[in-house]
Amino acid sequence: MPGMTRRRALAASGLTAVAATVPAVPVTAGTARPPARGRIDVHHHAVPRGMREWAEQQGLIPPGGGPSWADWSLKATLDTMKANDIAAGVASAPIPAEVFQDRAVAASGVRICNASMAGLVRSRPTRFGFFANVAMLHPDLALEQIAYAFDELGADGVLLNTSADGRYLGDPMFDPLFAELDRRGAVVFTHPFAPKGIVEVPGVEEYIGDFLLDTTRTALSLIAAGTLERYRRVSVVLSHAGGFLPYIVGRAEGWGREDGGPDPARIRYALRRFYYDTALPMSPYATPSLLNAVGADRVLFGTDWPANTAPEVRVNTRDFDRDPGLGDREHRAIGRDNALRLLPGLARRIGR
Template sequence: MRISRRTALRAGALATAGAAAGAAAPAAAHGPGRIDTHHHALPPDMRRWAIEHGLLPPRGGPRWGRWDLGETLDAMDANRIALGVASAPAPSFVFKDRALAASGARTFNESLAGLVRDHPRRFGFFAYLPLLHVDVALEEAAYALDELGADGVLMMNTAGGRYLGHRAFDPLFAELDRRRAVVMTHPDALPEDPEPLPGIENSVADFMLDTTRCALDLIRSGTLDRHPRVSIILSHGGGFLPYIGGRAERAGRMGEGPSPDAFRRALRRFHYDTALPLSPYASPTLLKAAGADRVLYGTDWPQVNASEVAIARRAFDRDPALTPPARAAINRHNALRLLPTVAARLTR
């Protein structure tokens, strides 16, 4: 059975894979290394669930569906990544059925929690929330944050054609605001046009637009202002958001978008990860728009293979737009400040 990367993403992308769990890697990255906040994983229980529900074939399939813990730790050590905050961004439509949403999200989150439990100084996790069923998502958020020790939650940009600024998600944002939770957002194909351009994967541009639209919707709807204690990470450098600032502000002045003030506030309210990759093309604009203190290191492993992780890391390390303090903040310090539970595990 042959599944393309695009088809697999649409059909079940549990975004990052899972096969046998290997032994823990040496302590090379246990020191003051990078913290990878855009890091996917699919442990064995999650892989079994995906196979049972037809989202992955028993053998073969996409590369991310053959994740291996030993390979992951080797890649982390090679790039001096001390800890990866794991997540599994399955497209929302996978959980259209309510019972499946409850069982699948629970399997995802308990699997990731087990990975952290076995390797607390190498992994954290963002709990998956099935947004098509807000009441189930509320239950899962409470369970994951209170019982499993999740470091935050993952929310797909859209569910049922609705972006995260839709009022349907207000009860969930209210609860996350009460908890001062961290939310990682993750893109998928555009809801109204999931097919990519021929020969061009959705991840090249459609994912970026999906994130941009989600961010604008969060601003326009007032979700950011109503829930000021939620910290929101925009994947992939914020999509196009930081780079259309002038256009967005002009639209606001003309009554065709959020006000310029709201847009500027939001740019420095969001957090962004480097899994664009950031360097060298995007870093000057993002740093100018948002500031180095809002940027987090991210690889997109294992959707991105080891050689590409290394290429992006080398470009980041020699990026002339980054001062040594900014590089240190992005590599580690910003994540420790944003994710106190990770900081606590690393300092035990």
């Protein structure tokens, strides 16, 4: 829809981390180093036909067209993957949890969304994986959906929004979900929206800062609640390079020393328990902070396609390839190897 920004699209549907020292080189400096055999894109959105039809029926997106994240096609996706040497994308469809407030809508809608994603994987098993949706506001139903997604549909992990109706992931409400995901040794991909009730900044889109704040808030919630320590077999991926988390660790440690927060050692432990994707985008500005905080083995390549358009994906991928803060080992680990280690089902389908 002409003029439909992300803010307007989300509103209509009801729906920087900066390094301490910025490299004194242009963004395009360095030599491009495409990883052998192709990248794995873990922050990769899709809206297959069945899901699209359901979303139109619910009034979440208009019939035909719509914002870039909703106007998805397999051809455009495969073209963008080819242009950027992306071997496989792990598809997800972030839908505000409040859309599934009604239990009947939650039961039918989540099933349709997950079946659509599974169909995409079946049609191109070496090109796609998927993170399954669950009805976060109905934990008992979510447990059934987790079982169906893994046992029947072959999901590679679960998508959890950073918050649901104002509750962040450390809330006790979500403990049954984490207990079951821990039992399965599952991967959780988190995705933000703007924090509930936040005041808009005129002229500034929500995805620029507010989404990053929401990711940071849920990470701090998980740390404060001790969720990562109780459920050690769950792997949690923070979108957009962890929001502001890697940049504010020193401040968080002060919270632990002086204001009753978690012990600084627990904060440092949690920092290296999370995984982070590159879809901030990370390169080149956030690279030094992120790698100094967590190391290259906790970072995964991500594009945010198609919320990021094809030209923007190309710019961000080029910058990643030429990032002066990455050596060859780090570049390959982030581009491919870390994802294959984290997602064994995908690794089996596409071959290592």
